[in-house]
Amino acid sequence: MSKSAQTNSGTAIIAGGGIGGLTAALALERRGIPSVVLEKSPQFGEIGAGIQLGPNAFHVFDALGIGETARRTAVFIEQARLMDALTGEEITHIDLGGAFRARFRNPYAVVHRGDLYVVLLQACQRSELVILRAGCDVVSYRQNESDVQVRLSSGEAVSGALLVGADGLWSAVRKQVVGDGPPRVSGHTTYRSVIPTGAMPEDLRWNAATLWAGPKCHIVHYPLSGWKLFNLVLTCQNDAPEPVAGQPVPREEVYRGFAHVHPRIRKIIEHGKDWKLWVLCDRDPVENWVDGRVALLGDAAHPMLQYMAQGACLAMEDALCLARMLEAHPRDIPGALQAYCNRRLVRTTRVQLMARAVGEHIYHPSGAHARVRNSIMSAKSSQDWYEELSWLYGEEGTM
Numbered sequence: 001m002s003k004s005a006q007t008n009s010g011t012a013i014i015a016g017g018g019i020g021g022l023t024a025a026l027a028l029e030r031r032g033i034p035s036v037v038l039e040k041s042p043q044f045g046e047i048g049a050g051i052q053l054g055p056n057a058f059h060v061f062d063a064l065g066i067g068e069t070a071r072r073t074a075v076f077i078e079q080a081r082l083m084d085a086l087t088g089e090e091i092t093h094i095d096l097g098g099a100f101r102a103r104f105r106n107p108y109a110v111v112h113r114g115d116l117y118v119v120l121l122q123a124c125q126r127s128e129l130v131i132l133r134a135g136c137d138v139v140s141y142r143q144n145e146s147d148v149q150v151r152l153s154s155g156e157a158v159s160g161a162l163l164v165g166a167d168g169l170w171s172a173v174r175k176q177v178v179g180d181g182p183p184r185v186s187g188h189t190t191y192r193s194v195i196p197t198g199a200m201p202e203d204l205r206w207n208a209a210t211l212w213a214g215p216k217c218h219i220v221h222y223p224l225s226g227w228k229l230f231n232l233v234l235t236c237q238n239d240a241p242e243p244v245a246g247q248p249v250p251r252e253e254v255y256r257g258f259a260h261v262h263p264r265i266r267k268i269i270e271h272g273k274d275w276k277l278w279v280l281c282d283r284d285p286v287e288n289w290v291d292g293r294v295a296l297l298g299d300a301a302h303p304m305l306q307y308m309a310q311g312a313c314l315a316m317e318d319a320l321c322l323a324r325m326l327e328a329h330p331r332d333i334p335g336a337l338q339a340y341c342n343r344r345l346v347r348t349t350r351v352q353l354m355a356r357a358v359g360e361h362i363y364h365p366s367g368a369h370a371r372v373r374n375s376i377m378s379a380k381s382s383q384d385w386y387e388e389l390s391w392l393y394g395e396e397g398t399m
C-alpha cells in the first residue's frame with residue numbers, strides 16, 4: 001500500500017513537525033490511528049544543538065518501541081553539577097550513575113537534537129499510517145460535529161477527525177483555541193555554540209551537565225555526539241525587549257554579559273564560535289488547551305523557559321498521553337482530548353512555573369540571595385535530589 005496525500009474522516013491532522021508533532025504521529029500510529037503532519041518549513045528538520053533528556057523522555061521512547069535506537073544517540077552523563085560562577089567552586093552535584101538509573105529505571109542523557117529528530121522522523125517515514133507534508137503553513141481551522149477543516153496559507157483545506165496543534169511557541173492553532181496574544185518576552189538572552197571537544201579546556205571536560213550560576217547570568221555545558229563536541233549555552237538576563245530566535249551574534253556581544261564571571265569560565269567562552277542568539281519567551285499557564293476536536297501539545301500548549309530542561313521531554317509525554325486517551329475513548333474525540341488536557345495540566349504547569357522560579361532563585365541571584373542558594377543547595381545529597389525530582393523523572397508522566 002502506498003502512502004496517499006488524501007486524508008479521511010479517521011485521520012488526525014498534526015500542525016507542526018517538531019519533536020512534539022512527530023512523537024504524536026508515532027504514538028497515534030502505534031494505536032492504528034493515521035495522521036498527516038503539516039510542517040511549515042520547506043523540509044522536516046530540527047535546528048539547535050544539544051538537548052538534555054531526563055529519564056521521563058526515555059520512558060516515552062520505551063513505550064513507543066524506539067528506546068534502544070534513542071539510547072544509541074545519547075551520551076550518558078555521570079553528574080549534573082551546579083557551580084558558582086563567581087568563585088569557580090562547586091555548590092552541589094547529583095550523581096546520575098547506577099543509583100539514579102536504578103531509582104528511575106532509565107538514564108539521564110544528552111543528545112544532539114538532530115540525532116534525536118532523525119530517530120523520530122525515520123520511524124514516521126517507515127509507517128504507512130503517517131503522511132509527512134512539508135511547506136504547509138497552517139493558518140486556521142473550522143470544525144463541526146464530525147470533522148475539522150484546516151486552512152493552509154496556500155488556500156488549501158485539509159480535513160480530518162481532529163487537529164493537534166503542535167506548532168510551537170508562536171502556534172497559529174493556539175490563537176484560536178486560547179487567544180492569549182503573543183508570548184511573554186522574558187528579557188533573558190541565550191547564546192549557543194558547539195565546539196570540538198579538543199577546544200574545551202582540558203580540566204573542564206567533565207562527563208556532566210554543568211551549570212555555572214552567576215549574577216543575572218548562567219553558563220551550561222555538556223559533551224555531545226559521542227564526545228566529539230561540547231554544547232555551550234550561555235544565558236544573560238539583560239532585559240532584551242524583543243523575541244529573537246537563532247540570530248547570528250558577534251562574540252564581543254556574548255563576552256559583554258559575562259565580564260564578571262570567574263576567569264576559568266571566561267576561558268570556555270573564548271572558544272565558542274558561530275554564536276547564535278535567542279531571546280527567551282514563555283507564557284503564563286492556562287487551564288484549558290482544547291476546543292472540541294482541537295487540542296494543543298508541547299510548546300503550543302505550555303511554553304516554558306528551558307531552565308528545567310524539560311520542554312521537549314514534556315512534549316513527548318503529551319503525545320503519548322494524547323494517543324492513549326484517543327484509544328480509550330474511540331467514539332468520543334472531544335471527550336478524549338479533554339481527558340488528555342486534564343491529565344497533563346498540573347504536571348506541565350508545575351514545570352512551567354518551576355522553570356521561572358529556578359531562573360530567579362538558583363541560576364541568577366546575587367549577593368545574599370546567592371548565599372542562601374549556596375547554603376540550601378550544598379546541604380543536599382544526591383539521595384535528597386532523587387526524592388525531590390521523583391515526581392518528574394518517575395513514570396507518572398507516562399501513566
Ligand SMILES: Cc1cc2nc3c(=O)[nH]c(=O)nc-3n(C[C@H](O)[C@H](O)[C@H](O)COP(=O)(O)OP(=O)(O)OC[C@H]3O[C@@H](n4cnc5c(N)ncnc54)[C@H](O)[C@@H]3O)c2cc1C
Pocket residue numbers: 015016017018019020021038039040041050051052053136137138139166167168169170171172190233278297298299300306308309310311312313314315
Ligand atoms: C535554548 C533552549 C534549550 C532547551 N533545552 C532543552 C532541554 O535540554 N531539554 C528539553 O526537554 N527541552 C529543551 N528545550 C525546549 C525544547 O526545545 C522545546 O520545548 C521543544 O522543542 C518543543 O517541541 P514542540 O514540538 O512542541 O515545538 P517546536 O520544536 O517549536 O516545533 C514546532 C514545529 O511547528 C512548526 N510550525 C510552526 N508554525 C507552524 C504552522 N503555522 N503550520 C505548520 N507548522 C508550523 C515549526 O516549524 C516547528 O517545526 C530548550 C529550548 C531552548 C530554547
